Amino acid sequence: MMYMIVLHMIISITNESEWTRLEIRQLHYFMAVCEEMHFTKAAEKIGVSQPTLSQQIRALEDELHMPLFDRIGKKISLTEAGELLLRNAEAIMDTLQNVKDSIADLRQVHGGKIRVGIMPSDLDYRITQLVVDFHRDFPQVKLMVIASIDILRQVLESEVDIGVGTNVPETDRIVSIPLCTEEYVLTVSANHPLAGRTTIDIQELRDVPMIIYPEGFMGRELVEEAVRRHGFRLHSILETSSATSIINLVREGLGATVNASKTISNHGGEIVSIRIKLLLSYTGMLVVSLLVFVLTAGLFTIAATGDIHSLRDFYKVHYQLNPLTEQEESIFLELKYMAKNDPDGLLDINLLKDYDFKLKTVRAGLYVRKEDSQVFESGTFNQPALHRHLPPYDLNNYRIRNTFNIGERFYAYAKYDFRFADGTKGSVFVIRERSPFGEVTRRLLPVLIVALIGVIVVANLLLYRWITRSVVRPLDKLRHSAERIQEGNLQFSLDLRSKDEIGQLNEAFENMRKRLQESVRLRLQDEENRKELISNISHDLRTPITNIKGYIEGIRDGVADTPEKMDKYVNIIYTKAVDLDRLVDELFLYSKLDLNQVPFTFDRVDIVRFLDDCIDELHYAMEEKGIALQWNERPDRGIPVMADLEKLKRTVLNIIGNAQHFMDKPEKRIAVSVQASTERVTVEIRDNGMGISAEDMPHIFDRFYRAERSRNSAKGGSGLGLAIARQIIEGHGGRIWAESVPGEGTSLFFTLKRTLEEGGLVSHDGTHSHH
Numbered sequence: 001m002m003y004m005i006v007l008h009m010i011i012s013i014t015n016e017s018e019w020t021r022l023e024i025r026q027l028h029y030f031m032a033v034c035e036e037m038h039f040t041k042a043a044e045k046i047g048v049s050q051p052t053l054s055q056q057i058r059a060l061e062d063e064l065h066m067p068l069f070d071r072i073g074k075k076i077s078l079t080e081a082g083e084l085l086l087r088n089a090e091a092i093m094d095t096l097q098n099v100k101d102s103i104a105d106l107r108q109v110h111g112g113k114i115r116v117g118i119m120p121s122d123l124d125y126r127i128t129q130l131v132v133d134f135h136r137d138f139p140q141v142k143l144m145v146i147a148s149i150d151i152l153r154q155v156l157e158s159e160v161d162i163g164v165g166t167n168v169p170e171t172d173r174i175v176s177i178p179l180c181t182e183e184y185v186l187t188v189s190a191n192h193p194l195a196g197r198t199t200i201d202i203q204e205l206r207d208v209p210m211i212i213y214p215e216g217f218m219g220r221e222l223v224e225e226a227v228r229r230h231g232f233r234l235h236s237i238l239e240t241s242s243a244t245s246i247i248n249l250v251r252e253g254l255g256a257t258v259n260a261s262k263t264i265s266n267h268g269g270e271i272v273s274i275r276i277k278l279l280l281s282y283t284g285m286l287v288v289s290l291l292v293f294v295l296t297a298g299l300f301t302i303a304a305t306g307d308i309h310s311l312r313d314f315y316k317v318h319y320q321l322n323p324l325t326e327q328e329e330s331i332f333l334e335l336k337y338m339a340k341n342d343p344d345g346l347l348d349i350n351l352l353k354d355y356d357f358k359l360k361t362v363r364a365g366l367y368v369r370k371e372d373s374q375v376f377e378s379g380t381f382n383q384p385a386l387h388r389h390l391p392p393y394d395l396n397n398y399r400i401r402n403t404f405n406i407g408e409r410f411y412a413y414a415k416y417d418f419r420f421a422d423g424t425k426g427s428v429f430v431i432r433e434r435s436p437f438g439e440v441t442r443r444l445l446p447v448l449i450v451a452l453i454g455v456i457v458v459a460n461l462l463l464y465r466w467i468t469r470s471v472v473r474p475l476d477k478l479r480h481s482a483e484r485i486q487e488g489n490l491q492f493s494l495d496l497r498s499k500d501e502i503g504q505l506n507e508a509f510e511n512m513r514k515r516l517q518e519s520v521r522l523r524l525q526d527e528e529n530r531k532e533l534i535s536n537i538s539h540d541l542r543t544p545i546t547n548i549k550g551y552i553e554g555i556r557d558g559v560a561d562t563p564e565k566m567d568k569y570v571n572i573i574y575t576k577a578v579d580l581d582r583l584v585d586e587l588f589l590y591s592k593l594d595l596n597q598v599p600f601t602f603d604r605v606d607i608v609r610f611l612d613d614c615i616d617e618l619h620y621a622m623e624e625k626g627i628a629l630q631w632n633e634r635p636d637r638g639i640p641v642m643a644d645l646e647k648l649k650r651t652v653l654n655i656i657g658n659a660q661h662f663m664d665k666p667e668k669r670i671a672v673s674v675q676a677s678t679e680r681v682t683v684e685i686r687d688n689g690m691g692i693s694a695e696d697m698p699h700i701f702d703r704f705y706r707a708e709r710s711r712n713s714a715k716g717g718s719g720l721g722l723a724i725a726r727q728i729i730e731g732h733g734g735r736i737w738a739e740s741v742p743g744e745g746t747s748l749f750f751t752l753k754r755t756l757e758e759g760g761l762v763s764h765d766g767t768h769s770h771h
Contacts, residue, residue, distance in 0.1 A: 632671035
């Protein structure tokens with residue numbers, strides 16, 4: 001974020017011929033006089049002497065060439081110019097105060113937005129606590145965290161306000177603050193041969209299969225840069241951008257990795273989701289079984305007692321479907337005894353009220369009838385239609401206990417039918433209102449038991465299906481995939497929908513399959529290249545050797561019978577031997593570059609001066625061949641880069657030497673251009689030759705590839721020049737490519753990293769600190 005502080009403000013006012021400047025201090029003096037309309041009082045208020053104030057106002061009037069006050073004795077008044085200046089001065093002061101307030105808010109972090117760029121590998125663990133702490137301290141500031149692998153460019157181009165990165169180069173446009181320094185460690189599985197070691201020599205990494213980040217990730221570049229200084233490159237067998245996948249693959253023994261120690265420690269203790277699934281499934285089974293057991297016990301209780309609150313009386317009831325409690329049953333037996341021995345006593349209303357009172361205390365009620373008329377009805381029921389729902393007379397008393405419904409209300413009863421002394425029929429009822437759920441439960445109990453058993457079975461099936469779908473089936477699919485690979489079939493792909501450890505294993509397996517497929521493709525391609533290489537080397541070696549052999553035989557047979565012929569034969573033999581020696585040297589150099597056995601010695605090189613020297617060196621040789629070698633776009637000042645001077649010169653000479661073989665215009669031209677960005681320098685070498693066809697363009701950097709199919713040494717070189725150039729530029733951390741229009745010419749481009757000089761832009765630092 002850019003914080004701009006206004007230290008001195010100048011207002012420009014124009015008149016007919018010139019610009020004048022007013023200082024804020026003078027405006028303060030002017031506004032103080034306007035407020036007091038008295039010079040002495042204004043001077044006392046702002047803390048200056050009256051002569052000083054008068055002098056400043058007079059200087060202000062002189063600069064404006066107009067009076068601001070009318071002075072009449074000791075009284076003063078504003079002129080029209082003074083009134084105009086006062087209105088604008090007030091607006092200026094208000095604006096200035098707003099600016100100061102806004103800057104104060106920014107200083108105190110009361111508002112605003114900060115954009116932070118950070119590498120993806122750090123986003124998972126390094127930034128989280130920092131963000132939490134920052135939000136706790138500055139809740140009003142909006143924080144945007146952006147993942148990127150190009151932190152420096154985003155900071156320089158103001159895409160982010162703050163960048164958190166590794167190995168940040170020093171420049172004159174940014175300020176780097178060290179955040180922390182961490183070590184990179186080698187991580188292997190427990191059964192790896194290096195597992196018991198505490199330290200190893202970096203040369204021991206030469207042949208260790210590595211699982212690392214893809215190219216372009218800073219963690220990869222740091223490690224590659226470290227091993228490159230020791231003359232080799234890592235043996236990468238698998239690349240993935242996921243730190244979690246790297247750790248899991250290393251844990252499974254597929255290879256080793258070199259990564260930040262913080263990354264390793266943050267991923268080493270992750271919980272395995274398969275165990276969680278198994279734990280959850282069996283916990284679920286236990287919980288479901290317990291719930292089913294409790295529910296079943298509750299249903300049995302309700303079925304037996306009609307009330308969940310009667311659980312404590314479950315083992316005390318005399319009958320499975322007894323509608324009354326013990327106290328109610330005791331009162332009923334007394335009434336039954338009376339009905340047998342003194343039936344007319346049940347016509348005593350006072351006696352019936354006493355029994356009803358006893359029943360009310362246990363939430364029951366009494367009802368007595370004689371024939372079709374009601375003798376007594378307890379006030380507990382409050383059911384006008386009660387007599388219509390009572391059972392008919394049964395003087396045999398076969399069924400004295402039962403239930404009935406009145407609308408939504410459910411009742412249980414015990415009754416006894418008898419005859420009064422006059423022979424009329426009578427009944428005595430002890431009735432208790434029950435929950436209808438108890439009756440429904442009694443009726444549906446078999447169905448509920450079957451349903452509960454079904455719930456247990458379905459729950460088991462669902463849990464089994466879950467485990468099968470999420471664990472067993474993916475593992476089975478992975479096993480079939482491994483069997484297909486074992487049979488040599490790599491033409492398939494795995495479904496990578498899952499995000500748990502099974503999904504990560506599938507992702508790693510799929511990456512391995514792709515790498516194996518790519519490895520097979522490269523092996524077949526290498527076999528074809530090997531055959532072609534042997535053919536090309538045989539041809540290119542046989543041609544000069546055959547020529548040398550022929551001329552030597554001519555000398556031996558006496559064909560060169562004059563000193564002139566002898567000199568000619570010897571010169572031709574020497575030229576062919578030089579060509580042969582150059583071919584062997586190029587082949588040897590390419591082989592060493594390909595195997596990363598050529599050390600690079602990087603120095604700070606001014607690319608503009610370097611290309612000046614190359615053009616001067618080749619100028620006359622090109623001129624003899626009728627080729628104009630010159631600058632097209634030359635920077636006005638030097639641009640420093642980090643380069644191996646000898647190998648960079650070989651690259652330029654190879655590109656120019658390759659271009660001169662394919663010039664077909666009367667006016668042959670080769671032009672050199674340099675374009676610089678904040679981080680890289682792009683060099684272009686353009687010719688106006690015959691161009692390269694679209695068919696040949698993808699292969700021009702392949703070894704021994706020549707667009708001229710006859711491999712005539714007079715037309716084209718060995719086919720190694722551009723291949724060597726590519727190896728050298730890639731060894732510099734740059735890129736090389738070509739663009740061509742057939743019939744018009746070809747442009748070859750390569751890039752180099754910029755470095756720092758006075759006024760430069762980008763530096764390369766050997767430290768591995770986070771900034």
